[in-house]
Amino acid sequence: MTSDEIRGIPLFAGLSDAGVDRVNDHAAELEVAAGQILALPGDIGSGMFVVLDGTVVVELRGGPIELGPGEPVGELALIAPDVSRIARVRARTPVRCLGLARDDFLDLLESEPSFALALLRTLAARLAATPA
Structure with a gap:
């Protein structure tokens, strides 16, 4: 991806040049078929994804939520040590995403x-939109 494409992702919009270089050097672009599982509850979080194209469904106990382009997925299990994934994440449509490993995510954070x-704004908005 180009620097402009990386900065076009809201999560990465304010990155320094060094931060953009880090994403460009360490993130991997992945293509996922509709129906494919990206994460399972209980798994240890090894990385996060940012949806570039398509839609994923995060299957939570309180009900599913759909996330699309620009949205991060799988970040919660990376923030706190020894926390496992809390939901199954499945590609609803064919998905193109950017994968970032735990260590690179933590370095950026x-x-x-x-x-x-x-990231905090995204998490707060999701929490506010989640039914009680």
Whole structure:
């Protein structure tokens, strides 16, 4: 991906040049067929995904939520140590996504305040939209 494409993803929009380079050097673009599982509850989080094209369904106890382009998936299991995945994530449609390993995610979180803030805003919006 180009630097402009990476900065076009809301989560990465405010990254420094070094942060963009880190994403470009360490993230992998993946294509996932409709119906394929990206994460299972109880699994240890080894990385996160950012949906570039398509839709995924996060199957939570309180009901499913659909996430599309620009949305991160699987980040919760990376933030706290020893926390496993809490939901099954399945591709609803063919999906193109960016995968970022745990260590690279944590490096960005610690070194890029704009990334940390964008992630917090995304998580807060999801929490607010989740029915009680």
